[in-house]
Every structure is written in structure tokens, then in C-alpha cells.
Amino acid sequence: MTSNETGTHGAVLKDTPPAGERPLVELRGAGKSYGNIRALHGVDLEVHPGKVTCVLGDNGAGKSTLIKIVSGLHQHTEGEFLVDGEPVRFSTPREALDKGIATVYQDLAVVPLMPVWRNFFLGSEMTKGPWPVRRLDIERMKRTADEELRNMGIVLDDLEQPIGTLSGGQRQCVAIARAVYFGARVLILDEPTAALGVKQSGVVLKYIAAAREKGLGVIFITHNPHHAYMVGDHFSVLRLGTMELSASRSDVSLEELTNHMAGGAELASLKHELAQVRGVDVEELPEEGDLTAPVATSSEGKS
Amino acid sequence: MSMTQQATPAVGTPPAPGPKQSDGRTRQRPLALRLLARPEVGVFLGAVAVLVFFLFAAPPVRDGSSMANILYQSSTIGIMALPVALLMIGGEFDLSAGVAVITSALTASMLSYQLTMNVWVGVIVALLVSLAIGAFNGWLLVKTGLPSFLVTLGTFLILQGVNLAITKLVTGNVATDDISDMDGFAQAQKIFASSFEVGGVNVKITVVWWLVFAALATWVLLRTKYGNWIFAVGGNKDSARAVGVPVTFTKISLFMLVGFGAWFVGMHQLFSFNTVQSGEGVGQELIYIAAAVIGGCLLTGGYGSAIGPVFGAFMFGMVQQGIVYAGWNPDWFKAFLGVMLLGAVLINLWVQRTATRR
Numbered sequence: 001m002t003s004n005e006t007g008t009h010g011a012v013l014k015d016t017p018p019a020g021e022r023p024l025v026e027l028r029g030a031g032k033s034y035g036n037i038r039a040l041h042g043v044d045l046e047v048h049p050g051k052v053t054c055v056l057g058d059n060g061a062g063k064s065t066l067i068k069i070v071s072g073l074h075q076h077t078e079g080e081f082l083v084d085g086e087p088v089r090f091s092t093p094r095e096a097l098d099k100g101i102a103t104v105y106q107d108l109a110v111v112p113l114m115p116v117w118r119n120f121f122l123g124s125e126m127t128k129g130p131w132p133v134r135r136l137d138i139e140r141m142k143r144t145a146d147e148e149l150r151n152m153g154i155v156l157d158d159l160e161q162p163i164g165t166l167s168g169g170q171r172q173c174v175a176i177a178r179a180v181y182f183g184a185r186v187l188i189l190d191e192p193t194a195a196l197g198v199k200q201s202g203v204v205l206k207y208i209a210a211a212r213e214k215g216l217g218v219i220f221i222t223h224n225p226h227h228a229y230m231v232g233d234h235f236s237v238l239r240l241g242t243m244e245l246s247a248s249r250s251d252v253s254l255e256e257l258t259n260h261m262a263g264g265a266e267l268a269s270l271k272h273e274l275a276q277v278r279g280v281d282v283e284e285l286p287e288e289g290d291l292t293a294p295v296a297t298s299s300e301g302k303s
Numbered sequence: 304m305s306m307t308q309q310a311t312p313a314v315g316t317p318p319a320p321g322p323k324q325s326d327g328r329t330r331q332r333p334l335a336l337r338l339l340a341r342p343e344v345g346v347f348l349g350a351v352a353v354l355v356f357f358l359f360a361a362p363p364v365r366d367g368s369s370m371a372n373i374l375y376q377s378s379t380i381g382i383m384a385l386p387v388a389l390l391m392i393g394g395e396f397d398l399s400a401g402v403a404v405i406t407s408a409l410t411a412s413m414l415s416y417q418l419t420m421n422v423w424v425g426v427i428v429a430l431l432v433s434l435a436i437g438a439f440n441g442w443l444l445v446k447t448g449l450p451s452f453l454v455t456l457g458t459f460l461i462l463q464g465v466n467l468a469i470t471k472l473v474t475g476n477v478a479t480d481d482i483s484d485m486d487g488f489a490q491a492q493k494i495f496a497s498s499f500e501v502g503g504v505n506v507k508i509t510v511v512w513w514l515v516f517a518a519l520a521t522w523v524l525l526r527t528k529y530g531n532w533i534f535a536v537g538g539n540k541d542s543a544r545a546v547g548v549p550v551t552f553t554k555i556s557l558f559m560l561v562g563f564g565a566w567f568v569g570m571h572q573l574f575s576f577n578t579v580q581s582g583e584g585v586g587q588e589l590i591y592i593a594a595a596v597i598g599g600c601l602l603t604g605g606y607g608s609a610i611g612p613v614f615g616a617f618m619f620g621m622v623q624q625g626i627v628y629a630g631w632n633p634d635w636f637k638a639f640l641g642v643m644l645l646g647a648v649l650i651n652l653w654v655q656r657t658a659t660r661r
Contacts, residue, residue: 073545094547109545111538113605122535123547125528135526 022085023048024186024217025070025101030079031241032065039065040241042079046234047186047217052208054220054228056261057238063221066238067188070219071103072096102184104175106191112164116156119163120145120178144181152177152207169200176207180214187211188219193227205231225257237261342599343611345650349597349643350614353621361629367504369628374506377620378513379568380594381613383587385513385520386557386564388595388612392524393557394537394604395451397440399458400561401587406462407433407569408579409470412479422487430566436462437562441555463585470581483577495567496575509571513613520609533557538605593640594619597647618643 023046031041040062047053057063068074069081072090080087083099090096093103103109110119117138126137126144142159149156154173156166163171172192179187189208193201208231211218222228228235235252237245237260245252245260357364364370387400397403407429415425436458444454467477474480482488498507524530532553535543544550573579598615600607622639626632 093545097547103545105542105545109539109542111535111542111605113538113601114534118531118534122531122543125531127528134528135522136528136531138526 023082024084025219026080026082026085027066027070027076028080028082030069030076030081032069032074033077038241040069040076040238043236043238043243044246045219045236047219048233049185049217050212050215051233052212052218052220052231053234053236054222054232055236055238056222056225056228056257058223058261060240061238062241063223063238064190065241067103067190067219067221070096070186071101071188097182100183100185101188102179102182102186103188104172104179104190104192106194110163110171110175113162115160116149116163116166116174117142117145117159120148120174120181124182148177148181149174152180152210167200169196169203172196172200172204173207176204176211180211180216184216186217186219188221190221191223192220193222193224201227223261225254225261229254229257342606342608343614344599346598346611346614346618346647349646350618350621353618353625357621357625357629361625363628364625367502369624371504371506371510373620373624374510374617375620376624377617378507378509379571380590380619381513381616382509382516382571383564383568383591384594384598384612384616385516385609386560387588387591388598388600388607388609389520389524389533390557390561391592391595391600391602392537392604392607393533393554394540395444395554395557396455396592396602397437397451397558397561398455398588399436399440399462400455400565400591401589402459402462402466402584403433403436403562403565404569404572404587405466405579405581405584406436407566408573409466409479409581411570412482412573412579413470413473415485416480416482417473420486422482422485422491426491426570429569430563433562433566433569434559435562436565437559438555440561441558444558445551445554459588466581466584477581479579479581481577482573488574491570492574495570495573512567513616517609517613524609529553534605536604537601590619593644597643599647599650602648615647 025045025047027043027045030043030045032039043062043066045053045055045066055063055066065074069076072093072095075089075091082088083101088095088099090099096103111122114122118141121141126141127134128137128140129135145159146156152173154170154177156170163174166174176187176189176192192204192208196204205227208218208220212231220228220232232249234248235245235257236243237257239260245257364373383400383404387397390397410432411422411425411429413425414420414428415422418424440451440455440458443449444451447454470477470479494508496508498505500506524533532543532548535548536550536553540550569579594615595607595612596602596615597618598607598611598613600611619640622643623636626636626639
């Protein structure tokens with residue numbers, strides 16, 4: 001199934017967490033400033049094998065910045081970023097890939113006009129033959145891509161068709177299958193369900209669960225708390241660049257999660273003031289006391 | 304359009320690994336549509352049409368030596384159209400390609416003549432200069448993120464001026480001196496500008512080089528990692544980078560490949576005419592780009608072939624010479640080109656729309 005014989009990434013899929021409870025990827029007080037704009041500040045995040053860590057937040061909350069740090073597109077400017085307990089600083093996505101951190105971006109990082117199998121192996125092509133005549137092992141790549149996609153339950157008529165002809169959900173699944181095949185230990189999914197319909201979202205959520213079953217650590221970025229709650233083991237809510245909530249599944253209910261996502265904590269503190277204003281309905285807003293889930297670093301300024 | 308037949312997401316069906324390969328793959332797109340989706344098919348049909356047309360319209364074309372002449376004409380465009388096409392598939396284009404040919408020829412010619420050295424010294428230095436021009440184009444493009452139109456328009460103007468000014472400065476003339484009596488000339492001419500007999504017809508060696516380069520380019524494009532990267536950087540640069548394709552290397556090397564092509568054609572011109580006119584080459588870059596586009600390469604990158612531009616260049620040579628053989632006013636040539644170009648662009652547009660349709 002997940003053979004590592006191609007191995008240009010050099011990443012080896014480890015079956016079980018070797019060092020007990022050590023997280024695969026850990027952020028400690030990490031942050032990122034673009035010039036004098038602080039996009040992300042004081043974020044703690046842990047990714048464990050076989051767990052889905054959901055990162056939620058509204059637009060501009062810093063979700064994208066967070067995954068760009070982890071996937072190697074940007075570098076953090078404060079705090080620590082550890083992989084397998086070692087502090088790291090990636091300068092290219094390639095380095096993150098070599099550590100087994102694969103990202104499925106919102107735009108999926110596929111080339112629409114290229115065939116499915118070429119997209120599947122892009123950047124990590126299988127080759128055969130000595131150097132001057134080293135060539136693509138097309139037969140093996142097609143066979144492998146077909147097998148891997150079938151293992152994920154995707155059956156395509158023709159692997160030669162441009163990937164742009166697939167539906168959004170199918171493309172998402174191809175991208176996930178690709179990451180899993182290339183020995184990813186940590187899978188970052190950037191809003192995989194954002195542009196999908198209900199049924200296709202279900203398919204993608206199924207593959208997230210499948211990836212977790214395979215022992216991968218998954219970072220699932222979304223702004224849909226319902227989708228997050230279906231597969232998540234741990235929830236982190238970002239708000240204006242800081243961590244508003246960090247709770248495991250047992251500590252938080254879907255309702256609380258939704259409230260936090262909707263800016264509930266801020267609204268609750270405003271409830272008293274809003275109640276004075278005629279025409280604002282505050283009955284449905286939660287009381288501050290209702291939000292019992294542990295709140296991390298909320299005392300920090302909202303920069 | 305049934306090009307976009309898809310499997311429905313097989314949610315409930317159990318995966319079928321193992322030998323049951325044919326499962327669910329029986330439905331194929333109709334053969335005609337699959338063929339039309341190949342980038343070189345449109346231009347192949349076009350080339351055949353033009354050939355048949357002139358076989359009827361211009362009886363001298365049926366002669367073997369005229370055909371050799373047409374092929375020679377095509378090859379001088381075609382050799383350069385190949386790297387230009389690869390570059391275009393890689394998402395960029397090079398306006399300096401036309402004058403770079405002359406720059407290369409001038410370098411080789413003036414260097415060997417002025418320093419009275421073996422012409423091979425000039426040839427090697429010219430190669431280095433051409434590669435350096437390509438590398439400069441690519442490096443500037445990658446570093447600044449400017450569109451290739453601007454970057455290479457700049458190099459185009461620089462080279463055009465430098466060609467004229469340096470030549471006048473060195474030789475006091477607009478052309479270089481005749482180098483045909485210098486050491487190594489005969490040897491170099493054999494490689495770049497000789498001809499041979501096939502069945503009583505005199506065939507120029509550039510035709511052979513053209514086809515050899517085309518075969519090589521096709522192999523690289525379709526069968527190697529590098530070829531995969533070319534499609535990827537042209538199709539979606541950011542995606543390519545995100546999955547680990549060395550985008551910078553691919554782009555710069557593609558520009559250097561155009562430099563190599565410019566060097567080769569420049570050497571051909573030098574060794575077949577013995578002197579070089581410093582003001583030439585302007586406008587040629589558009590001919591190369593047109594041949595690549597007619598050959599089915601997408602101007603915006605990510606799609607095309609190496610064999611398409613071969614037919615594209617052949618159409619050029621055929622029309623250019625065919626009009627002469629037919630005894631028409633050669634002014635019609637450009638009008639023909641325009642029609643061919645527009646036709647090719649429309650076909651490309653249709654292909655792109657159908658290929659990306661969900």
C-alpha cells in the first residue's frame with residue numbers, strides 16, 4: 001500500500017509513535033509579523049499521530065499564516081516550532097516535505113491541464129535507467145496512482161484525463177491520496193470543504209478519518225465548526241491572530257465551539273452593554289459563564 | 304462535450320485493488336476527441352492542408368529540390384521554434400530570441416577575426432555568451448517576478464543596440480568581415496552549414512539537426528522529469544513549487560535553452576554566409592513565437608508539444624516558398640501567417656476550455 005520505494009522525500013512512515021506522547025509537530029508561543037503587522041501571536045499547537053487537530057477561525061484570524069509556517073512557505077518570527085521535539089525553521093516547502101509534513105492547499109497544488117497520474121507524482125517522479133537516458137517510469141506511475149486512488153475509493157476511467165476535468169471533491173481526494181502515499185506523517189488540510197457541496201464534503205471528511213486511521217497527524221483548517229466537530233480530536237480557535245480556545249473534544253461541545261467561532265466570547269462580554277440598546281436582541285447570546293472551556297492566552301492584546 | 308466523462312465519486316463501492324485493473328475503466332473518450340485534444344493534431348492537419356494546396360496551386364513545389372528548399376527554410380525557423388516552444392510551455396516567452404541569434408553570430412565572427420584565432424574559439428565563446436543572455440533573462444524574471452514580456456523586451460532592445468553599436472565600433476561597418484579563409488572554418492561549416500545529396504536532391508544539414516532536436520525535445524518533454532517540470536511550471540507555478548518542483552531552475556534553464564538555439568542558428572548563418580549583418584534578426588522572435596503557437600503551444604503555458612512547432616515551422620516554410628513558386632505577390636505571405644495564427648489560437652482556446660471543463 002504505502003510503499004516508500006520512490007522515496008525522493010526521504011521520509012519514512014513510522015507506524016507507531018516511538019517516543020510515547022511526543023507530538024509530531026508542536027508550536028510554542030509561535031507568531032509571525034509581516035513588517036509591523038502582527039498576523040499571528042502566541043499560538044500553541046500540538047499534532048499527535050492518529051489525531052485530528054482542528055484549527056478554526058474567521059477570515060483574517062491567522063489560519064493561513066499558521067499553516068504557512070508549518071508547511072514551510074513562511075518562517076515564524078517568534079516562539080518555537082518543533083518537529084519530533086527538535087526546533088526547526090523551514091525555508092522551502094521541500095524541507096517540510098522531507099520531514100513528512102505534507103500540505104493540501106486550498107487550490108490543491110495541482111496543475112489543471114496535466115493528466116491525473118502526472119499530477120499525482122509531480123515533484124517526486126519515478127524514474128528508471130541510468131542518467132543520460134533516465135526517464136519516467138510511466139507504466140509504474142500509472143499503476144501506482146491507480147492503486148492508491150482505488151485504496152481511497154476513487155475510481156477513475158482514465159488517468160490520462162487532465163485533473164481539471166475532475167470534480168472539486170475528486171481533486172481534493174487525489175491531493176490527499178498523494179500526500180498519504182508520499183509518506184506524510186502530518187497532513188495539513190487548508191479548508192478542504194470550503195468550496196464543496198454537502199455530499200462532497202462528506203467524502204472529504206471520510207478521507208480525513210481514513211488518514212487518521214492510518215496513524216497520520218492531521219491539521220484540519222476550516223471555518224465550519226460542524227465539519228470540524230465530526231472528525232476533530234482537538235480544537236483550536238484563532239481570533240485576530242491569537243489563540244482564543246484550545247480544547248480537546250471532551251472539554252467542548254459543538255454549541256460552545258460554534259459560539260467561539262461566531263465571536264461568542266466577545267459578544268458575551270458586550271451583552272450587558274448591548275442590552276441597554278433598544279432593538280438589539282441579546283436573548284440568544286451566551287452568558288460569559290457559559291463559555292467554560294479553557295481559554296488560552298486570551299489575556300494577550302488583540303493586535 | 305463528452306471529453307469530460309467522469310467516474311462518480313465511488314463512495315459506497317469497496318476499493319478494487321489488485322489485478323482487476325480494467326474495472327470501471329472501460330468507458331473511454333471517443334477516439335476522434337482524444338486525438339483532437341493532442342496539441343499537435345490541429346497543426347498537423349493544417350500543415351497537410353497547406354501542402355496539398357500548394358501541390359495543386361504551385362506545380363514547381365512537386366519537384367524534389369523545391370521541397371528540399373522548403374524544408375531548409377522551415378528548419379531555420381524550426382530549430383529556434385523548438386526551444387521557444389518549450390519555454391512557452393514553461394509559461395514564458397522570449398522577445399530577444401531573434402536578435403540573440405545575430406548577437407551570437409557577431410560574437411563568434413568578430414572575436415575570431417579581430418584576434419585572428421581559430422573560429423572554434425569564437426564559436427565556443429559565442430555559446431557562452433548566448434547561454435549567459437538566456438540565464439540573465441531567466442534570472443531577472445525569477446528574481447523580480449516581472450512578466451517575461453517586459454524583461455525580454457528590455458534585453459531585445461539592449462541586444463539590438465549593442466549589435467549595431469559594437470559592430471560599427473569594431474569593424475567600422477554594419478557587417479562583419481568575411482571569415483571564410485580562417486582556421487577551422489571548413490570544419491565548423493561542415494557541422495553548421497553543409498549539405499548532402501539524397502537521391503539527387505541537395506539537402507541542407509540544418510534539416511537533419513532540426514529533426515534530431517525535435518525528437519530529443521519530444522523525448523525530454525514527455526518522458527523525463529524535466530519535461531514534467533516544464534509542463535508544471537507553465538501550468539501552475541505556485542502549485543509546482545508547493546509540491547517540490549525546482550521552479551527557478553526550470554525557468555532559468557529554459558531561457559538558456561533558447562540561448563542555445565540562438566547560438567546554433569547564429570552559427571548556421573555565420574558559416575553559410577561568411578559575414579553577419581548586424582541589424583538583422585529584428586522581428587524573427589515573433590516568427591518563432593508564432594510557429595510555436597501555431598504548433599499548438601498555449602501562450603499562457605502548461606500545454607503544448609515539441610512536434611507541433613515542427614509542423615508549425617513547416618507551414619511557415621511551405622507558405623513562404625509556396626507563394627514564390629506559385630508566382631504570387633510575396634506580400635501575401637504575412638496575410639497568410641495572420642490567418643494561420645488566428646486559426647491556431649482559436650483551436651487552442653477551444654482545447655483549453657474543453658480540457659478544463661468539469
